Amino acid sequence: MGVSGCGKSTVAARAAAALGWSFAEGDDAHPPVNVAAMRSGRALTDDDRWPWLNDLAAWIAGHDAAGRSSVLACSALRRPYRDVLRSGGGRVLFVHLDGPPEVIRSRLAERRGHFMPASLLASQLAALEPLAPDENGLALDLRDPPGALLERLLAHVSDQA
Template sequence: MTSPSAPQFVIVMGISGSGKTTVAEGLAEHLGWTYVEGDDLHPAANVEKMRNGIPLTDEDRWPWLRKIGEWIDEHEGEGKSAVITCSALKRTYRDLLREGRPGVTFCHVDVSREELERRLAERKGHYMPASLLQSQLDTLEELSEDEPGVIVESTGGQEPVLREVLKALNLDAEGSAT
């Protein structure tokens, strides 16, 4: 991680239904950091495609990823650390998000296909239909050892997951690297 005085950004990544939002909200609350739901930064055309069961292409995702990067840059300029949700399914997407941003690290929330199917079937009010699960699984490139971050299994409840993330990323309760 970067020095305690430099803003830090944890991008909570993973497949739709993995628990990114739950982990990110808990992490932001625990650390006292700003939180943004990356889905809220999607262009309207992307949301409409997903709502209609059409998988996004790289061309659809690049403007969204750049917008997330701009959001990070703005908050870094203000000296604010933050937690952001973003599927960040491919290495190239994560590379774009990290480019020129040494304070960015990833928390890959992993969960079994069966659990994803269960969660997506129960989820209400989200534009991402369960029918796009296979597309996301096909696109996913797991976080590599040479990428900054941690992979956590999200089936043990929020508190154990948060403890694991905080420990793995060397973050203390005040939100600085220990």
């Protein structure tokens, strides 16, 4: 989880490959109207997000019902969004890739081909609610290299097994 440009897709895909689990990119599940809104520079509202989050929770539930673990790259910026994702079943671990806005802004400036413009970073940072102590989660510093982030994530998953 984390704002756009934090590295969640990269780390999540590597974690899924290392663990042999299914992987989904939450951005790919956005309906076209959401993508168009973000592409035009309009931040999504909660009403825009609920159907998308419910679809992602259903994906989690499907894997859980089949006895399969999965990895999802998703912003999950607010506690209520994470509550929806948790409703999908099983034990959900959130890994928050967090770091200085200027580092994220720099990454977004260099990124090409993504619908999320750097101009929406401020709205995402304003919406971001860090993990609460009662949430099953791990916060990692996005400034660390992806390999180091993956090592910490895999160690945490191993400790929880």
